[in-house]
Amino acid sequence: MITVIQATNRPDSNTEFVSRHIIELLREQYEGPIGYVSMVDMPPEILPSSLYIKDEVPEKLRLIQDQWMIPAEKFIWILPEYNGSFPGVLKLFIDAISVRRCDETFKLKKSMLIGIAAGRSGNIRGMDHLSGILMHMKSVIYPRILPVSKISELMDDQGRIEHAPTLKNLKDHLNGFVSF
Numbered sequence: 001m002i003t004v005i006q007a008t009n010r011p012d013s014n015t016e017f018v019s020r021h022i023i024e025l026l027r028e029q030y031e032g033p034i035g036y037v038s039m040v041d042m043p044p045e046i047l048p049s050s051l052y053i054k055d056e057v058p059e060k061l062r063l064i065q066d067q068w069m070i071p072a073e074k075f076i077w078i079l080p081e082y083n084g085s086f087p088g089v090l091k092l093f094i095d096a097i098s099v100r101r102c103d104e105t106f107k108l109k110k111s112m113l114i115g116i117a118a119g120r121s122g123n124i125r126g127m128d129h130l131s132g133i134l135m136h137m138k139s140v141i142y143p144r145i146l147p148v149s150k151i152s153e154l155m156d157d158q159g160r161i162e163h164a165p166t167l168k169n170l171k172d173h174l175n176g177f178v179s180f
Contacts, residue, residue: 001032001033001035001071001072001074002026002030002034002072002074002075002178003034003035003036003037003068003069003072003076004019004022004023004026004034004035004036004075004076004078005037005038005039005075005078006036006037006038006039006040006078007077007078007080007087008087008090009039009040009042009089010040010087011040013080014116014118014152014155014159015079015080015116016038016040017155017158017159017160018078018114018116018148018151018155018161019036019078021160022076022114022174023036025170025174026174026178028171029171029174029175029178030174030178035068035069035071035072036068037064037068037069039087039090039093041060041064042061042089042092043058043060043061053099054100057096057097057099057100061093061097062100064097065097065105069097070101070104070105073109073110074109074111074112074177074180075109075112075139076111076112076174076177077112077113077134079115079116079123079126079127079130080116080123081115081116081117081119081121081123081125082126084126085125085126085129086123086126086127086129091133094133098137102137103138106137106138106139107138107139108139109140110139110141110142110177111134111139112142112144112173112177112180113127113131113141113142113145114127114146114148115127115145115146115148116148116151117147117148117149118150118151118152119149119150120150121147121149122147122148122149124145124147127145127147131145142176142180144173144176146169148161148166154166
């Protein structure tokens with residue numbers, strides 16, 4: 001299984017549209033099951049300090065971890081740029097699931113990072129930040145990152161990437177990761 005993680009809790013974001021498009025493209029190259037985790041679906045109860053107590057991780061979060069994170073062999077992290085990094089809700093999600101079955105969730109699982117930004121950097125800094133966290137969690141990082149800049153200029157009205165060079169890069173990137 002490859003699980004795609006959409007890293008913002010902002011509803012109807014460009015990141016959500018791009019994530020869904022990436023799943024469509026991945027289905028063309030990968031025959032196995034594909035999971036999808038969206039930070040939009042994070043339960044509000046992950047915020048209390050009890051978050052860091054293994055037996056008090058909210059049921060909804062345990063279900064997401066058990067259904068989409070633990071069975072996955074690979075992860076595709078779609079990271080919008082927020083304040084020079086990635087959204088805090090993603091870090092909270094990683095922290096929350098790491099107190100329960102951490103090694104089963106992350107250890108030696110492969111991760112690919114795609115940065116999304118309205119500006120010109122494609123969230124390179126955010127991908128670097130997440131790479132450090134994932135390596136600490138013992139995940140194996142795909143050696144090619146994919147920064148996607150000026151995302152709103154590359155998409156059509158349905159949120160699909162229509163810019164041919166970017167679409168080709170994305171398809172090549174997914175193809176490389178599937179065989180990684």
